[in-house]
Amino acid sequence: MLGKLRPVGNKVPLPVAADDTLPWEHLYCHEFTRSGAEALGLAVGMAIMEFPRIDSPEVLMPAYACPDIVAAIISQGAKPVLVDLESTLTPRMSIEDLLSNITANTIAIIAVGFLGIPERLSVLSKICKESNLFLIEDSAQCFPPESRKDGFADFVVLSFGRGKPVNLMGGGAVLIRKDHHPRCRRFLSQHNVVDLKIGVAWHLKRLIFNLMLSRLCFALLERVPFLRLGETSFQSLNDIKRLTIPKGLVVAGTAQFYRCPMWQVVYGKTLSFLDDLGWIRLHSLLVEHDGAVGPALRYALIAPSRGIRDVMVRRLNCAGIAASCFYGKALLDIEGVAEHLDVIAKYPSADEFSSRLLTLPCHDGMTDQDVSIIFECFRSGLHSISL
Numbered sequence: 001m002l003g004k005l006r007p008v009g010n011k012v013p014l015p016v017a018a019d020d021t022l023p024w025e026h027l028y029c030h031e032f033t034r035s036g037a038e039a040l041g042l043a044v045g046m047a048i049m050e051f052p053r054i055d056s057p058e059v060l061m062p063a064y065a066c067p068d069i070v071a072a073i074i075s076q077g078a079k080p081v082l083v084d085l086e087s088t089l090t091p092r093m094s095i096e097d098l099l100s101n102i103t104a105n106t107i108a109i110i111a112v113g114f115l116g117i118p119e120r121l122s123v124l125s126k127i128c129k130e131s132n133l134f135l136i137e138d139s140a141q142c143f144p145p146e147s148r149k150d151g152f153a154d155f156v157v158l159s160f161g162r163g164k165p166v167n168l169m170g171g172g173a174v175l176i177r178k179d180h181h182p183r184c185r186r187f188l189s190q191h192n193v194v195d196l197k198i199g200v201a202w203h204l205k206r207l208i209f210n211l212m213l214s215r216l217c218f219a220l221l222e223r224v225p226f227l228r229l230g231e232t233s234f235q236s237l238n239d240i241k242r243l244t245i246p247k248g249l250v251v252a253g254t255a256q257f258y259r260c261p262m263w264q265v266v267y268g269k270t271l272s273f274l275d276d277l278g279w280i281r282l283h284s285l286l287v288e289h290d291g292a293v294g295p296a297l298r299y300a301l302i303a304p305s306r307g308i309r310d311v312m313v314r315r316l317n318c319a320g321i322a323a324s325c326f327y328g329k330a331l332l333d334i335e336g337v338a339e340h341l342d343v344i345a346k347y348p349s350a351d352e353f354s355s356r357l358l359t360l361p362c363h364d365g366m367t368d369q370d371v372s373i374i375f376e377c378f379r380s381g382l383h384s385i386s387l
C-alpha cells in the first residue's frame, strides 16, 4: 500500500474579498487569537474577572477531553475540576456528577462539543443561571458553534488549527456575547496584537501544507518519529496574544468546510449493520434526529470492547485509512495533567469511552471508494473476529 488517507484536515483556502457576516455576528463579537487554547484562556480569564471575591476559582470540564483545556484553565490561575461522562456511550458530561462538583468556588462550566456533536447547551445554561456560573462553549471541533442559534453560552471558543473544521493552519477565536462585550474590552486590550500577514511566506506555507495532505505525503510524514503525528500531549499555555486574521480568510475557511460532503450521513447508512454487532454509531445516536447542520469533523464509533477497537484500527490503517483512537486516554492518564488537579477521583465512563472509541475520516479528501474500503474492512474484520 503506497499512501494513506489522512485522519482529519481540510485544505487551506485562499482568502476571499468577501465581507459576509460570520454565523455568530448577530449575537457575539469576536476576537481572534493565535490558537483555540489561547482563545479559551481569554474566555476563562473574562469569567474570573467577574468574580473578584473568589480567590481559588474552579472550572468544570469533562474527564475525556483535549488537554489544552486544562492548560487554558490553569493559565488564568483557576483549577480544572473534572466531570465524568454520562455513560460509556456518550461524550457528554454526567449532569449528576456536574451538579455534585459545583462548590462556592465554581465560576464556569466548559461545554465541549465533540467531533461535531455539541453539548446540551440548553440544560447547561439553565444550571449556570441557577448557580450564577459562566457557560463557555468549546466549539473547536464543531462548526458552526451551537450558541449562534440561541446565545446560550456567555463565551464561545473556536479553533482554526490544522485538525479542526475551519483549517487556517492555526488561529482561534473567542466569541463574546454582546451583553458582556463592554465589560470585557479592557481585559482584552491587555493582550498584545500580532498581525497575520498574507504575504509570500504565507502563500508558500499554504502550498506546502496542502501538498502534505496527500495520501503519499501523509504516509511518509506518519513515519517521521519526531513529528509524533496524532499523539495527544499536555502543553502549558504561557502567553496569549490577539491576532488580526483577515475576515476574508475566515469566510473562505468556512466555505471550504461547508463544501465538504456530509460523510457522516454516508457512514450512517453504510455502517448501520454494526448496530447488530454491539457497536454504537455516536453521530447517528446523538445528531441525526436533530437534523445535521453541516459536515462532521470525524465519524465516531464505540466498539464493543477495547480489543475489537484495536483490531479494527490496525486493519483500517493497513488498508490505507487512518482510523484512530483519537486521544487514546482519559484526561487523567495524559502525562502532565494529573499534577494540575486538586481532586483526583475515578472517572469510569471516561476511561471506558476512551478505550472503545474509534474515529473515521470525514474531510474533503475522501472518496466513495474509501467508504467501500472501510465497509469491506469492517465486514471481513468483524467476521474473522467472531470466528
Ligand SMILES: *Cc1c(COP(=O)(O)O)cnc(C)c1O
Pocket: 034, 035, 036, 037, 038, 040, 066, 068, 069, 112, 113, 138, 140, 141, 159, 160, 161, 171, 172
Ligand atoms: C483542538 C482543541 C482545542 C485547542 O485548539 P488549538 O487551536 O489547537 O489550540 C481546544 N478544545 C478542543 C475541544 C479542541 O479539540
